[in-house]
Amino acid sequence: MEAAIVTDNSEMNLALLIGCAVFAVVTGKPQDPVASDHEELILSLNKKLLRSLEDQSSLPNPSVHLALRLSTHHNLDMERAHLVRLMADLHRDLESSLAKHQPVTGLLALYALALRASCTEVSALTLNQEPLILQLKKQMEREKEHIATSHRPLTNYYQYSLGVLALCASGVRVSTHVSNKLVHAIKHDHTKNGVCDSVDTLAVAGMALQCLKESVSVQDVSQLDETLRTVKQKLVDSQRPDGHLGNEFSTGLAVQALLAMGSQVSDYSASLEALRTDVRKGTYHNPMGISQTLPALQQRSYLHVKTAECREKDDSLVLGPKPPSKEPSSQMVSLQVDVISADGSPSFRTQVPKDCSVYEALTLLQENQKDFTFETESSLWGPFLSVVNGERARQSDRSYWHLSSDGTSLTQGIQDYKIEKAQKITIKKTIY
């Protein structure tokens, strides 16, 4: 099997070299095979992201829109249609959440960034009769008040950072009280989210603070500089031997941040290589994961939206025929599901089709075992496991259902993690 891959690769490399030689003869320009491989990977990821727009079963995703707009390749008709959906469906959803006083800082910030990336005049838009930017500012005020009283934002520092970034990238002055809270949190290491790596949060915070530093109204540049140095150092220190900064799903954001902060190429070249290896392995299939990674591979960051001009000439991105979906496996594997909560620790055993998702496995379990139930909430990353056996884990009491497989914390959610072999999945009520 290995030998076959080696042969395939060497054939591919040979074909690539011949192709490049022919190109060089025809055009008189040498073409670097490494560069063309990199371009192929970007195109494959860009197409996957574009393909995700065809699924209209959930709300349009502003993070996906942002990445499509930041790309150098475009399908302008599909991007325009997606923008229309954002401004209708997501807009309505945000209005409804705001009317119920639910915190929507991150989603609203991503929406503002997506609009800005499409050169839509954000200042002309209203949500529930109030300017969108004012609504975002109010969300940030609520978050800030919550930090003052409870030492944590209402949502989390990831969303708080997105809020600062969106305001700043829209050319709006960010109150020093708001930015100081972020500076303080970084200084005192308060940005962690339980098992969820702080690298993602540090990366977005870094981009937000860099944006502030570059804006005209900034007051205390030396304090910002010091915090940016801290963020940069923490990101560089998070590098694993395989080049990832944090894990596969934080590296894209971390590289974006290092780019935005003007780091040396040597600080992130191994991480870019790790991302390329991930793309080749097919690690990124969740549109949210792709949307955070693609800009980094194109050496762009969310900070670019600040200067977006929307005069792109490229409209070359076309989708080929849809790849056939994989047939479900007839092979079965054993699965044990342990639920650990204050009310007890029931354990369940079942057989599930090989390669099914945890979501499918839990659905089968629910159908066959009367003592097991679960519910999910939709999010930009897909279904988030929120209720197990009637017990809800929620943001307001800082609890969630943590997932692990044979003792190792999952790096993907219930829809994306596939059961490839017999194993034990543990679902544990956890406070963070």
Ligand code: B12
């Ligand atoms: C904060 C955070 C959390 C918090 C969320 C609650 C809070 N404090 O607000 C907590 C600690 C609960 C959490 C849990 C998990 N998380 Co988390 N989380 C994040 C983080 C840093 C920010 C999310 C956010 O606020 N986004 C902004 C808003 C606008 O988007 P949103 O979609 O509306 O946000 C909600 C969802 O993202 C949801 N959520 C958070 N994490 C996850 C993970 C998955 C798989 C899903 C479906 C939803 C989800 O909570 C957000 C707030 O309500 C991201 C980093 C990132 N790069 O996105 C990681 C991230 C999304 N989480 C991740 C993971 C793996 C998990 C867990 C599966 C870990 C585990 N082993 O149990 C669990 C989810 C388990 C479950 N019950 O389904 C990965 C997902 C990678 C992937 N390919 O799927 C990320 C990218 C971190 C990383 N680099 O590995 N997370």
